[in-house]
């Protein structure tokens with residue numbers, strides 16, 4: 134379907150129709166990013182690397198509406214789209230490891246503001262293209278002016294590897310207008326399998342990578358000690374401990390919030 138087959142009145146109404154979806158994407162993006170910052174603020178590893186979101190482009194929406202045989206000449210087209218097209222509001226959560234993907238699904242299932250209706254597991258059963266991801270169809274309520282709307286949204290959860298593959302495949306599909314040559318398809322298929330092997334291998338190293346080393350643990354304790362000496366105004370002992378244990382490790386522990394606080398507060402004073 135193209136724009137000319139859709140009544141002009143409907144095209145004019147689409148901007149208004151999409152407004153709550155725009156709001157849902159913005160709110161959910163913020164909330165999902167909030168999960169990430171919550172972990173980081175408390176000094177813990179976040180299962181979320183990054184979050185992006187988008188509202189489906191009008192062309193893509195009309196194409197899907199045509200596939201679903203939605204009749205724009207009926208006054209009920211808005212309800213029909215709301216029910217039939219569940220990815221108008223789309224969020225994408227990208228994680229480092231496969232176990233993080235599972236943890237994110239678990240975290241989402243515990244929330245009261247997001248109701249899960251359906252989960253498509255394209256990791257256990259990849260698409261023919263080689264595409265892997267988890268798709269969760271959820272409902273979410275937005276308040277827009279005096280209007281309250283409960284909308285379906287799609288949350289895709291995938292690893293960095295799966296995302297890398299999907300981004301490449303998406304661009305190739307666009308370049309070849311959907312008709313990717315057989316030799317390129319077979320390379321994509323191989324790349325999908327190798328990406329999955331890498332994901333599985335990295336997942337088995339996850340514990341190794343994420344368990345803090347003795348050095349980190351020791352440093353955490355020292356940071357506590359230094360901070361409490363500072364609070365007690367025993368600056369001389371705090372400075373000594375800082376020079377003995379912290380100086381030289383600044384770069385390695387830059388992302389540790391406690392370390393950041395100590396260096397911000399005390400680093401300049403004790404560093405020399």
Ligand code: 0O2
Pocket residue numbers: 162184185186187220222223224225287288289
């Ligand atoms: P294309 O053709 O796929 O590249 P920010 O303010 O930076 O947080 P911003 O600028 O609004 O966010 O956009 P964001 O969130 O960085 O990214 C938008 C991109 O997210 C889209 O790119 C999509 O690629 C992707 N995306 C996120 N979620 C989904 C989803 O559920 N489904 C699909 N299909 N794509 C998603 P473009 O430019 O719209 O398109």
Ligand code: 0O2
Pocket residue numbers: 189190193194219220253260262263264268298299300302303
């Ligand atoms: P857009 O709007 O262009 O960003 P459904 O009727 O919704 O159940 P559908 O549409 O096949 O059936 O849903 P599916 O497959 O669960 O999810 C569609 C979205 O998943 C796509 O959005 C992509 O973001 C992603 N996706 C699915 N299969 C592939 C694939 O083979 N390769 C890549 N790169 N992405 C895929 P759109 O359609 O691009 O939406």
